Amino acid sequence: MNLEYSVIYSKRKSLSIIIDRDSSVIVRAPIKISQEKIDREVQKHKKLIQEKISRKLSISIQNQTKEFVSGESLLYLGRHYQLEIVEEPFNGIKFDNKFFISKENKQNANQLFRDWFIKSAKELFIPKVDFYAKQIGVTVNKVNILSLRYRWGSCTPKDNIHLNWRLIKAPMTVINYIIVHELIHLIEPNHSTEFWNRVSIQLPAYEKAKLWLKENGRGLEKDF
Ligand SMILES: [Zn+2]
Known part of the structure; x- marks a missing residue:
């Protein structure tokens, strides 16, 4: 499979391949270079580029944390279920086609969900x-x-x-x-x-x- 990328031409002598913050691939290329040559270079480094992208994605996943606010969804048995923060006080997590947690437990949501999932x-x-x-x-x-x-x-x-x-x-x-x-x-x-x-x-x-x-x-x- 070919790698998708966009090209930015400028007055430069060499070609460079950059992976942007959103994991898209950008090639900075000299104005006179042919499309074939760019393509050849990109495909030649395909494996390395893909490795860099997947490393980037895995870091961004690790950095993402749930905020535990109403409307957020959590994955459970292959399906996404919405979270609802409710006023009434109760212990732990309730599950009924949706996840419920009491507002007073919101700060401990991470631990409570972990316990519930385990x-x-x-x-x-x-x-x-x-x-x-x-x-x-x-x-x-x-x-x-x-x-x-x-x-x-x-x-x-x-x-x-x-x-x-x-x-x-x-x-x-x-x-x-x-x-x-x-x-x-x-x-x-x-x-x-x-x-x-x-x-x-x-x-x-x-x-x-x-x-x-x-x-x-x-x-x-x-x-x-
Ligand atoms: Zn095995």
Whole structure:
């Protein structure tokens, strides 16, 4: 796929490629240079440019924080739900097709949501691990729901499964895929043909989940 970019011509001798603040690619070029030459240069450095862009995006995601104001939305099981700050006092988070939090708890919203998401992740993930472990025929020693950075799950030589609580933001099909993936690692340590065969026996449409992770995975790196 070709990289999109815009060209700014000026009285200069050499060509330079800049990645703008909004991650768009700008080429500063001498007036006399041909379009073909510019294109060749850009495509030659495509990989490096794309790496720079993705690094930039991941930093900007990390810097984005929720303000916890009414109308903001939070991702939960693959869907965006609106947040509403209400006057009436109550503890914690309420969820009913919308997230509700009392105005008096607004300052602690970050912690309260974290607690709520982790609790939901435990309630949802552990029975799923049990279910698929039986299906696959493996024994899991312990399931840990953790705050993993840049990984959705992992398994240990002692048959423990680690799952990232932020996975609760993904659709159920993606959660199932990560669980099955880690469980099958208990019998197949490598991503061999046999590994993927076993995955597809449990989840014939697992490629869809992989694609979802590829497209949305970065957004899961931040808490909310
Ligand atoms: Zn793996």
